[in-house]
Each structure stands twice: as C-alpha cells, then as structure tokens.
Amino acid sequence: MTQTDPRALKLLSPSLAFILAMVVIPMAFILVYSFYENIDLAVDRAAFQFGNWQELASDGYYHAAIWKTLRLSLIVTALAAVLGYIPAYVIAMTQTRHKWLLLLLLIMPFWISFIIRTLSWIHIFGSQGAVNSLLMALGLTDAPVAMMYNEFTVIVGFIHVFLPYMILNVYVSLDGIDRNLEPAARTLGATPWQAFVQVTLPLSLPGLAAGGLLVFVLTGGSYVTPLILGGPRDFLFANLIYDAIVTELNWPMGATLSFTLLALLGSVVIIYSRLMGLKQLSRALS
Amino acid sequence: MRVWYLLKFYTILVYGFMFAPILVVLLLAFNDAQFGGFPIQGVSLRWFYKLAENDAILRALKTSLVLGLCSMVIATTLGILAALALVRYSFKGKDIVTTFLISPILVPETVLAVGLLIFMRWLHMPRSFGLLVLGHSIIALPFVVLVVQARLTGIRTDYEEAARSLGAGPVQTFFSITFPLMLPAVFAGALFAFTLSFDNITATIFWRPSGMETVPTQIFGMLRNSVSPEINALGFVMICFTLGVPILAAGLARYFSKHKI
Numbered sequence: 048m049t050q051t052d053p054r055a056l057k058l059l060s061p062s063l064a065f066i067l068a069m070v071v072i073p074m075a076f077i078l079v080y081s082f083y084e085n086i087d088l089a090v091d092r093a094a095f096q097f098g099n100w101q102e103l104a105s106d107g108y109y110h111a112a113i114w115k116t117l118r119l120s121l122i123v124t125a126l127a128a129v130l131g132y133i134p135a136y137v138i139a140m141t142q143t144r145h146k147w148l149l150l151l152l153l154i155m156p157f158w159i160s161f162i163i164r165t166l167s168w169i170h171i172f173g174s175q176g177a178v179n180s181l182l183m184a185l186g187l188t189d190a191p192v193a194m195m196y197n198e199f200t201v202i203v204g205f206i207h208v209f210l211p212y213m214i215l216n217v218y219v220s221l222d223g224i225d226r227n228l229e230p231a232a233r234t235l236g237a238t239p240w241q242a243f244v245q246v247t248l249p250l251s252l253p254g255l256a257a258g259g260l261l262v263f264v265l266t267g268g269s270y271v272t273p274l275i276l277g278g279p280r281d282f283l284f285a286n287l288i289y290d291a292i293v294t295e296l297n298w299p300m301g302a303t304l305s306f307t308l309l310a311l312l313g314s315v316v317i318i319y320s321r322l323m324g325l326k327q328l329s330r331a332l333s
Numbered sequence: 334m335r336v337w338y339l340l341k342f343y344t345i346l347v348y349g350f351m352f353a354p355i356l357v358v359l360l361l362a363f364n365d366a367q368f369g370g371f372p373i374q375g376v377s378l379r380w381f382y383k384l385a386e387n388d389a390i391l392r393a394l395k396t397s398l399v400l401g402l403c404s405m406v407i408a409t410t411l412g413i414l415a416a417l418a419l420v421r422y423s424f425k426g427k428d429i430v431t432t433f434l435i436s437p438i439l440v441p442e443t444v445l446a447v448g449l450l451i452f453m454r455w456l457h458m459p460r461s462f463g464l465l466v467l468g469h470s471i472i473a474l475p476f477v478v479l480v481v482q483a484r485l486t487g488i489r490t491d492y493e494e495a496a497r498s499l500g501a502g503p504v505q506t507f508f509s510i511t512f513p514l515m516l517p518a519v520f521a522g523a524l525f526a527f528t529l530s531f532d533n534i535t536a537t538i539f540w541r542p543s544g545m546e547t548v549p550t551q552i553f554g555m556l557r558n559s560v561s562p563e564i565n566a567l568g569f570v571m572i573c574f575t576l577g578v579p580i581l582a583a584g585l586a587r588y589f590s591k592h593k594i
Contacts (some may be wrong), residue, residue, distance in 0.1 A: 073448030167354035175370025268441025
C-alpha cells in the first residue's frame with residue numbers, strides 16, 4: 048500500500064520545490080540576517096554578532112509589544128468564539144430549507160476585499176459615521192463623539208474579518224456529530240443544557256480549537272488593521288516589523304523581529320498540532 | 334423552544350454585525366455629499382464618474398488584474414498537480430507532504446513577506462513585479478491544493494480505467510477524461526487564487542517596487558483619517574466584481590452541467 052509511486056513524485060516536485068525556494072530557504076535567511084549588523088539606512092554588513100538579539104532582549108518597548116500582541120490575539124480569539132459558536136450551532140441544527148443561504152452568506156465575506164471590510168468601520172464609528180450621525184440626529188450630542196482609532200475599533204475590525212473562519216470551523220465539527228446523541232442523552236435523563244454541555248460541546252471542541260488557532264495566528268501576525276483602525280499606541284508586534292523594514296530600512300532588526308514572531312506563533316501552531324493534529328485544520332480550510 | 338428563538342435572534346444579530354458595515358459602504362457610494370460619510374445628501378453617481386477619471390486607481394486596477402491572472406496561472410497549475418498526487422497515488426510520508434504543502438498558510442504572512450524580501454536582497458534582486466507574482470502564487474498555492482483536493486476526492490476513477498482499457502494513452506486519457514471531469518475543481522481553485530492575489534495587502538506592501546500600486550495598496554494610501562467618497566464608489570465596484578464573478582461562475586457551471594450529455 049505505502050509503495051511510493053514515481054508518478055506521485057513527479058506531480059509533487061514542482062510544488063515542493065517552489066515552497067522550498069519561496070518559504071523554507073527564506074525562513075533560514077531571516078535567521079542568518081538577524082545576526083547581521085545594521086550600519087545606516089538600508090546599509091548592513093554581513094556579520095555574526097548578537098547586537099539585534101540583545102536589543103530585543105533588553106528593550107522594554109519590544110517586550111510590551113509582545114505582550115500586547117498576545118493579549119489582543121487572545122481577546123479577539125475569545126470574543127470570536129463567543130460570538131461565533133451560537134450561529135454555527137444554529138446553522139448546524141436548523142431544519143429550514145434556507146440553510147444553504149446561511150452558509151453562502153458565511154463564505155461571502157471571503158470574496159469581499161479585506162481592506163474595504165476593514166475601512167467600513169470608519170463609516171460606523173468615525174466622526175462622520177453612522178453612530179455619530181444617529182446621536183446628533185437624536186440631539187444627544189452636538190459635536191461628534193470620538194470613538195475611532197483606539198483598541199476597541201481594532202478589536203472590532205479583527206473580529207469582523209476573522210469571525211467567518213471561527214463559525215465555519217465550529218459548524219464543520221458540529222455538522223459531523225451524530226444527531227441521535229443529544230436525544231439519547233435526554234432519554235437518559237439529562238436536561239437540554241446538560242445534554243449540550245456533556246455531549247455536543249465536547250464533540251465540537253476540535254472545530255472550536257481549529258477556529259481559535261486560525262483567529263489567534265492571523266491576528267497575531269497582522270499589522271494592517273491597527274494601521275487603519277488604531278491610534279498611534281495601538282500597534283502589534285508585526286507593526287514593529289513593518290516599521291523596521293519599510294520605514295527605518297533596518298533590515299537586520301526587521302529580520303530579528305520577524306524570526307521572533309515566527310517562533311512565537313509557530314510554537315502555538317506546534318502545540319496545537321501536537322494536541323489535535325493538522326488534519327482538522329486542512330479539512331476546515333477547504 | 335424559547336431558547337431556540339433566542340439563539341436564532343442572536344444568529345441574526347451576528348449576521349447583521351458581519352454585513353451592516355459592508356452595506357453602509359454600498360449605500361454611501363451613491364451619496365452626493367462632499368465627504369465620504371454620513372449624512373446622506375441625495376443620490377448621485379458623481380463619485381463613480383470621478384472614479385472612472387482617476388488615473389492612479391485605473392493603473393492600480395490594471396496592475397491588480399494582471400498580477401491576479403499571472404499568479405492564478407502559476408498557483409493553479411502547481412496546485413492541481415500536487416492535489417492529483419495526493420488524491421490518486423499512495424506514497425510514503427503523505428501526511429508530512431500535506432503539512433509541507435500547507436506550510437505557507439502556517440507562516441504569518443508578514444514573516445513570509447520579510448523572508449522572501451531578505452532572500453531577494455541577498456540575491457541582489459530588487460523588488461519587482463515578478464516578485465509580486467511569485468509571492469502571490471506561494472500564498473495561493475496551499476489554498477488551491479486544499480480546494481482542488483477536496484473536489485477531486487469525489488471523482489471516481491472508473492472512467493479513466495475504462496478509457497485506458499479501450500486503448501487511450503495516459504496523456505489522451507488525462508485530456509479527454511480526467512481534465513473535463515476535474516474542470517469544476519480547477520475553476521474553483523483558480524478563482525480562489527485570483528481572489529487571494531487581488532485582495533492581498535499584507536505582503537504586497539513589502540514586495541511592491543516603489544511607485545507600483547495594486548488596488549488594495551492604492552486604497553490604503555488614500556486613507557487619511559477619513560474615507561474619500563471615491564473609495565466608497567471603488568468599494569462598490571470591487572464588491573460587485575468579486576461577488577459577481579464567483580456567482581456567475583457557479584451559475585455557468587450549473588447551466589453547463591444541466592445542458593451537457
């Protein structure tokens with residue numbers, strides 16, 4: 048059965064070579080570059096020194112950014128789980144003929160431009176946004192209330208974009224549960240709540256975990272959402288990478304920070320795959 | 334049952350949360366006012382006319398379309414071959430190969446972008462359109478593999494075996510049996526790859542040569558504390574386009590499957 052077919056290798060080799068050249072080797076280069084020395088704007092020298100790593104280890108600015116990123120990613124993940132579980136449950140359990148429509152609507156955001164979806168929140172919370180114009184129309188306030196460009200709008204923007212991942216993952220695992228289990232628990236004397244908590248919820252945990260992993264990793268690696276919806280103090284770790292590479296042209300430091308982010312988020316993925324395996328994830332992504 | 338109604342109500346609220354801001358963009362595209370926000374001061378198409386005259390946006394649109402098509406071709410070609418190998422053949426270490434194939438998704442996009450950029454710098458190759466094409470292809474490849482793989486699993490191999498036993502060669506079998514059967518999978522994968530490229534901003538900001546803008550980076554550059562009405566109009570056009578193409582494709586696929594054979 049596990050005889051290697053030479054044709055499989057032929058079909059696979061272009062993709063494997065492409066990923067090797069475009070992902071694996073560049074990742075090694077990030078590590079190498081993190082030991083280089085930055086001399087001036089966009090000028091660096093090949094070296095083997097730990098200056099960048101020492102700066103990362105000693106500067107509290109970077110530590111604060113790491114904590115902020117982990118904290119914000121956790122908040123977004125938890126809120127996405129709370130917001131997303133019930134819709135996933137309703138879609139999985141509903142008897143209506145319009146289930147396809149609910150699922151279609153869930154996939155639709157993936158086809159709508161990320162940047163349009165993100166900036167749309169300026170129309171809601173901005174000084175000319177829906178909330179402010181409603182408040183002013185009702186006479187509750189004379190001048191626009193400042194609600195934009197803070198951590199709250201960043202969190203809302205993240206949840207808005209990543210929620211479909213969570214709902215779809217939970218839905219997939221809920222949909223795979225045997226429909227007779229909950230009624231069986233009920234006939235054995237469980238209340239509806241008990242039946243849910245002791246039967247359905249545990250069986251849907253793989254989906255919840257897969258959705259949570261995706262939301263956590265995607266949030267933790269973002270920098271565009273804070274730039275659009277956040278204030279000057281609402282930056283994530285990836286924003287520091289953006290600053291180092293695009294603004295300061297300090298490539299060695301950018302490499303050091305990138306490798307750190309890779310290690311942080313990579314360890315989350317590794318812990319997940321040890322616990323759950325990556326099968327669930329690849330099933331959910333398709 | 335009361336609980337069920339509450340859950341349904343909650344679900345409707347969540348759907349409202351997901352779509353209300355998008356509907357606001359669609360609505361404000363027709364606002365006649367000078368600024369891109371509320372209040373609405375009458376309906377007009379003037380921002381669409383303004384948009385059609387904006388050379389910077391039109392140039393960005395052209396760049397995005399060419400970029401999307403190029404990376405679509407690369408990612409779809411590689412992805413189909415890999416998916417075929419995963420579905421049709423058994424080989425050692427399939428799980429590891431699958432993980433490797435989806436690894437570009439597991440690397441944070443910012444890190445992926447910086448890595449490739451540094452590698453190019455080491456090779457003394459400046460940022461270029463080619464880098465964008467290759468980069469977008471690598472971002473789309475895992476998704477193409479997963480989508481095509483999921484659809485290929487549903488195709489039975491009986492027809493191919495029949496064709497082979499009737500004397501068709503492997504190449505002939507592929508083009509007259511396998512390929513037509515997997516056409517919907519190819520279509521889905523290609524569309525996905527195009528959308529991923531067309532929508533990408535995170536990595537594009539790092540990879541683009543100075544002066545080159547794609548539609549998302551152009552919009553990003555135009556955001557200065559407020560949303561200009563032209564962006565709303567552009568948002569309207571993009572939403573219609575990116576939603577219209579897959580719906581049209583699905584409709585066509587359904588039409589052809591009904592009227593064939």
